[in-house]
Amino acid sequence: MKISKFLLILFFIFSANIQKSFSDDDKMIKGLEIFNEIAGCAGCHILKAAGSEGNVGPNLDTVSLTEDSVKEMVTYGLGVMPAYGEENILTKEQIDIVSFYVANTAGK
Numbered sequence: 001m002k003i004s005k006f007l008l009i010l011f012f013i014f015s016a017n018i019q020k021s022f023s024d025d026d027k028m029i030k031g032l033e034i035f036n037e038i039a040g041c042a043g044c045h046i047l048k049a050a051g052s053e054g055n056v057g058p059n060l061d062t063v064s065l066t067e068d069s070v071k072e073m074v075t076y077g078l079g080v081m082p083a084y085g086e087e088n089i090l091t092k093e094q095i096d097i098v099s100f101y102v103a104n105t106a107g108k
């Protein structure tokens with residue numbers, strides 16, 4: 001009885017963790033979709049890995065950026081760049097994923 005309860009708790013902890021975190025591969029696939037389709041970043045930015053050729057904003061392959069700096073820019077925007085977070089265009093999770101994607105593909 002005690003052992004089965006213990007196993008049950010372990011199972012819940014384990015499955016909660018699986019649901020919470022996407023694998024890096026998932027984030028790369030979902031991030032590409034957000035970049036090109038859901039958020040339309042591709043319409044304004046060049047990013048070779050995504051095959052995008054927009055030239056309203058800076059070429060993301062040639063600026064220096066980090067996952068945090070992308071997150072900041074996508075959340076708050078600047079000038080023509082939309083504030084996806086503040087205006088609830090993307091969820092926080094989508095912003096995390098697209099920032100991970102851009103930070104890991106820019107310049108590659």
Ligand code: HEC
Pocket residue numbers: 035039040041042043044045056057058060063064065069070073074078079080081082084098099102
């Ligand atoms: C309507 C056009 C437009 C869209 C859509 C857009 N951006 Fe931008 N973005 C810009 C412009 C313009 C700037 C430059 C802002 C400035 O410096 O005044 C910029 C700046 C940035 C920067 C900072 C680059 C640097 O110089 O360090 C990042 C990173 C970025 N955008 C990522 C994204 C991502 C990711 C998305 C999609 C979620 C996106 N952008 C969607 C126009 C856009």
